[in-house]
Amino acid sequence: MVYEFKKSVGFSLNRLGVLVRRRLLQALRPWELTPEQWQVLSVSVANRTGVSAKEICEITGLDRHSVSKLLEKLESREWLRREPHEEDGRSMVIFPAQKLITAYPSMKQSLKSEFAPVWLSLGEDEAELRRLCSKLLEIME
Secondary structure, three states: OOOOHHHOHHHHHHHHHHHHHHHHHHHHHHHOOOHHHHHHHHHHHHOOOOEOHHHHHHHHOOOHHHHHHHHHHHHHOOOEEEEEOOOOOOOEEEEEOHHHHHHHHHHHHHHHHHHHHHHHHHOOHHHHHHHHHHHHHHHHO
């Protein structure tokens, strides 16, 4: 019997990740951002009072080295700004820069438009998908 890898959950999840990434790249192209950069920017916008690199790692699942490189690039492109922590001057706090605050609504709308047909086609199954994703993330993390 031949193994039908296309029926494998692992294959399906990986393939889905590839397709989602492709759509994210397409939607983020006007801003020349990667999905990983988008994750970091989204975390900074959601935490306008400031967020640490460590917290970004915890929220996104990215490693410290990757987050450090992403922050450097995003800061150099003026998407983010870093300031010394008020209590611990050795650590930095990350904030969205004005460029991001201004562009964020149109970025979010672009992503929403890109994925709307997908979510609409799922209908009521979207809630079940979210539940299963949360469950898998709990198990895997």
